[in-house]
Amino acid sequence: MFYELVVCMVILMIWSLWRSEKSDVDNLPGPPRWPIVGSLPIFLGLNESEIFTILTGFSKEYGHRVRLKIFNSNVIHLYDPKDIEIVLTNSKNITKSKGYLFLKPWLGTGLLISTGTKWHKRRKILTPAFHFDILKNFARVFEEESRALVGDLRARLQRGERTLDVMAFISDYTLYAICETAMGIRLNSEISAAKSEYKKAILGIGQAIYRRLTRFWLYYDIVFYLTPTGRQFKKHLEQICFFTNTVIEEKRKKKNETESSATGKRRMALLDLLLDAESKGEIDMEGIRDEVNTFMFEGHDTTALALTFGLMLLADHEDVQEKMFEECKITFGDSTRTANTSDLAEMKYLDAVIKEVLRLYPSVPLIGREITEELVLDDLVIPRDYEVIIHIYELQRRGDLFPDPEVFRPERFLNGDKTNFSYLPFSAGPRNCIGQRFAMQEMKCMLSEIVRNFKLSPIEKGYRPSIKADLVLRPNEPVLVKFSSR
């Protein structure tokens, strides 16, 4: 009864806010619209994977510019490289769309969702942490993690565990890697205990945020925190912050120790830069926590998902595995050493494999911007206060841009490096992914080490999991892959 009441109140409130407007964009095609509620009814009662299916079906039904209106929020969905280029290369209209607001209690003013001068300042502080020279120092960590991962896999094989839930397994290693590189701390056993809680909480919070996005009555904080989803959200957030606080404190301790022992070595980890900025008064503790939360999440979940889908596709394509293996033989000969940066730069096929994985399964399937000032796309004027959603997932599966779009074929990316606005797994423009090279390096290192040591096979040939709508591209069920020693 309570919910119905709230829902009625909200509808009445929106009714009073609602006013009809007529403009160019009104004539764009899109799902059916009813008075007041707009297209809301087509989403009602659907679960996360059904919502993902509907969202990704828009372009097939309505073309490359699709209008969606729900109550008084107007969203234009874009699927065309030309339009997307205009939106992403604009250096002023960089505000993320309203949906990102629900991330605020978690990621706060972190780089992903901040805007304006705050974003500029933060990006300037943090960019040096991803400089080419720093990445070279990280190579050692990626090598170590890749070796540990292979050792772990071998131990599992010996115990008779051949079939693995890849995501659960691999995300441990991407989490270790981000902690040791960006945060500059090794996960000791005390922090490790909090690790699995952290991973669970990340899953839970993503779900809670998505539920909120798709259930308009949860948009108001006052309602949201009274519902079971809101209480879950709060609980997960506490767990996440417990973990990140532990990481920050650990780092403070370590920093203090090395400073006391007066080593003049330049420390460059991201968290060092943040703590230095704190001592200069450029950022406060809350800001640091927001950034650590942002990088911990963006830095481990995205790469783990890409590796998961990658291993799934490789298991299904033995020929691709063999070509990767051949390339490894050329690079390493008989040596068993792990790939270093110059090896990875040489391995062009490996590079193409990962690019093709990210084409089919971009870890961040869609991104959004708020139009803060009228935006002109060729013939179309998008008024301010509209939002645009860029469908990376659908764009990269357009048959006219990528022939046989559903087919996994790394060769597409073998002739040169010329990717353009048809291919955007890391977005582009001023708000592109700051961790792009970091991610590529890490994934190449781990994937090549796995393929050198194991043969992968699928549980069921041609199997593809359904995807659920989440903050990232998440499979609806565990992705299982069979491993055997080479």
Ligand code: HEM
């Ligand atoms: C396969 C791996 C990855 C993919 C596909 C990916 C993709 C993306 C995309 C599409 C964006 C734009 C988001 C938006 O416009 O809302 C983004 C932003 C960002 N990514 Fe990544 N990312 C990956 C790995 C990483 C890693 C490893 C890190 C950190 C070490 C990272 C840190 C960030 C941050 C901080 C931003 C926000 C940048 C800003 O707005 O200035 N990402 N990423």
Ligand SMILES: *[C@@H]1O[C@H](CO)[C@@H](O)[C@H](O)[C@H]1NC(C)=O
């Ligand atoms: C969503 O509903 C469909 C049936 O319409 C079902 O096949 C699928 O398993 C459901 N997914 C989840 C996550 O509940």
Ligand SMILES: *[C@@H]1O[C@H](CO)[C@@H](O)[C@H](O)[C@H]1NC(C)=O
């Ligand atoms: C840093 O180390 C000094 C001396 O070793 C100690 O007095 C101080 O409390 C430490 N500070 C922190 C934040 O741990």
Ligand SMILES: *[C@@H]1O[C@H](CO)[C@@H](O)[C@H](O)[C@H]1NC(C)=O
């Ligand atoms: C990588 O290893 C090879 C073989 O040991 C070596 O020739 C090369 O200099 C190394 N590159 C880097 C960047 O360490």
Ligand SMILES: *[C@@H]1O[C@H](CO)[C@@H](O)[C@H](O)[C@H]1NC(C)=O
């Ligand atoms: C946003 O984009 C439009 C169209 O490109 C441009 O005219 C406007 O100046 C931009 N907004 C801001 C705040 O610069």
Ligand SMILES: *[C@@H]1O[C@H](CO)[C@@H](O)[C@H](O)[C@H]1NC(C)=O
């Ligand atoms: C961008 O890349 C796609 C796919 O490789 C290609 O079809 C398209 O012609 C390219 N566009 C431009 C402007 O180069």
